[in-house]
Amino acid sequence: MRTISLTLILLSLLLVSGGCKRRRGEIASTVFAGDPAFAGHFTSGFYNIEANAWRWTNKEFAVTLNPPLHSAERGAQLVMHVAVPDASIQLSQSVQLSCSIGGLNLDPQTFSKGGTYTYVRDVPPDRLQGKEVRIDFAVDHTAPPQPPDVRQLGIIVSEVGLVAK
Numbered sequence: 001m002r003t004i005s006l007t008l009i010l011l012s013l014l015l016v017s018g019g020c021k022r023r024r025g026e027i028a029s030t031v032f033a034g035d036p037a038f039a040g041h042f043t044s045g046f047y048n049i050e051a052n053a054w055r056w057t058n059k060e061f062a063v064t065l066n067p068p069l070h071s072a073e074r075g076a077q078l079v080m081h082v083a084v085p086d087a088s089i090q091l092s093q094s095v096q097l098s099c100s101i102g103g104l105n106l107d108p109q110t111f112s113k114g115g116t117y118t119y120v121r122d123v124p125p126d127r128l129q130g131k132e133v134r135i136d137f138a139v140d141h142t143a144p145p146q147p148p149d150v151r152q153l154g155i156i157v158s159e160v161g162l163v164a165k
Helices: 002-018 036-041 086-092
Strands: 030-032 044-050 054-065 076-084 095-101 104-111 115-123 133-139 156-164
Touching: 030 036, 030 054, 036 054, 076 095, 086 095, 095 115, 104 115
Parallel strands: none
Antiparallel strands: 030 156, 044 054, 054 133, 054 156, 076 115, 076 156, 095 104, 095 133
């Protein structure tokens, strides 16, 4: 029974991912940090893929996305799946994530304990004009480098996207 359930889950994931194919060089509305095909969307401040599923960020980081269909008239939601490590919280008691799109600062989110979270913010239509949108993020604290790792580690991102309203 367990094997059948696992097979069905894997088959579902395969079918869903098959529908997410895109042509090389095309900008996507939602990107997965563990997929090398989306590497160009992680514009700055991201480290290499880890565990085929996610990327660490630096203190400041950015993605470039394609606004979804009709979002220039209706707006969209920014949705980002993140993990905040306990170690980051222990160092500073909290981590604040802030975001801006086209000069508009979206409401920040403060995390006071480690765990997985979804950062969701409405994006007005006037910030979604054109074929590409750069979204800038920052965290107020990073974990200092722990030799031999010389990276400053912010948060972990697994997925980020603009979703049509």
